Amino acid sequence: MRGRNLLIVGLAIVLGLIAVYLANSYFSGVEQRQAREAEEGQMARIVVASQDFQFGTPLATTNLRLANWPANSVPQGAFQSVEEATRGGRVALRPIVIGEPILASKVSGEGGRAVLSAILPEELRAVSIPVNQVSGVGGFVRAGDVVDVLLTRQIPGDGADAQDQMTSVVLENVLVLAIDQVADENQTNPQIGQTATVQTDILGAQKLTLARQVGSLSLALRNVENQAVGGTRTVTPADLGGAGFYIASKSSAPAETQAAPATGRSSSGAAPRRPSGPTMSIVRGVEATTYEVKRNGGM
Template sequence: MERRNIIIIAAAVVLGLLAVYLTNAYFSGVEAQQERVAEEQQLVRVAVAAQDLEFGSPLTSDTVRLVNWPSQSVPSGAITDMAKFAGTDVAIRPIAQGEPILQSRISNRAVLSENIPDNMRAVTIPVNEVAGVAGFVTPGDVVDVLMTRTIPGGDDEKVTSVVLENAQVIAIDRRASENSTEPQELKMATLLTDQYNAQKLALAAESGRLTLALRNVENQIVGGTQVVTTRDLPGGRLRYSSRSGGGVAPAPSGSAVPYRPSGTAPAGAVSPTYKGPTMTIYRGTEGARQEVNRGTN
């Protein structure tokens, strides 16, 4: 009985080893066949994302796979060796499923500083969450930074100026993903800029309210901006007088405009045409038209 059990166990072990051998041989044969096909068709093995990868996603054999890729169209920086993905690297930019994994999109540290080029700075500023392009500003977008403030001693007149142009957004609040298309409340934005403009942004954040203006990423034209005041708005050149009598007077534009109470006409003004009833009185052959004033008896 014991001998029979030993024989059964030995047979099971042999069959298990045989199954493992055949499985390895099969997959090795498939891999070798794919490599032969790649050589015949001038293809190379390129690492691509096996699934959609977000910022900080680990790169392992479960999330990365090798596929045949035409050798003449291999992207610069593409990875061809799976040994690169030992679980220590992460994605520092979103990578879509089937997209080649490039050296510039991975790092062994999932930190923001890995994305900052030399001589550049990442500065975080508070922005107007309502006017921030309805919440559709996402990492990777390019924006202009506008500042709205009140001029001291200028009758509380507001002005809006461009503080920074063509700045890349590298994070919104705590999000660093470019794939999000859902609008979200925008309170903080991290922009990539040089040190001088980082100082300007820090000062602007303390001086007024900041708003992001989304622009085309291919539009590299900067300059030619102007300061906009309330006078540039429709009806912005009119101001309500605070003196007795009320009335509306034009806002000053370089020279003072004297105050004129309502109901009085300026010198040289043409009197309005009388539109009431009239009568013609003839004295001899000459007639004269007179206005008829309505009164009570």
């Protein structure tokens, strides 16, 4: 019985080794065939994704593979080997789909981390502004969207009160890099954030920094294909309609019903009736009052 068990175990080991050998031979043959086809058809071998990548996904041998690519149309920044792509612990800085080439512009450098600064072009800046459920378009503004930034503040001037407000466009057509700490463009579900990080130049960064101090900021979501800018103007309460309507303070009502002064003028402000007969004026202090004298001598 013991010898039989040993025989079965030995047979299983031999079959396993044969399976491993056949598998290695098959995959080696596939790689050699692809390399030969690439050489014959003037194809290049570049690294592509074998699974979907999200922001911050590490590059590894398990999610990358080599694929044939037309030699005359190899994307700039493509990697020629999996070892080169995974060297130094690179991570994805942009979403990458299965079969898409791995480009240097979409991953960090060697020893890199999933930091937002790696996404920014050299001449641009990332600036964060506070948002809420209303100013953030109900949570529908996500990373990768394009927005306009609006500023609402009090109209300057000594005669302006708290209700004298105006709204102007601070920046147009700016890219949203992240909402809170979420920079994944594939996260499209509405989520209420408290901070929006946008991409702008240094002047725009200065405008947003100052705007945070002088008023409240809001985002206006726009079509990503709409690149038009300009043509905006400042909006005041007069642009909301209802011009010409005014409700007086209730404290001024009694003054309008007060008796007319003793000058003979009526409370409505109309001129007094002109006497038809002789009159007499009586001066009391500095005020003169005119009375009509009746013909029978009465007053």
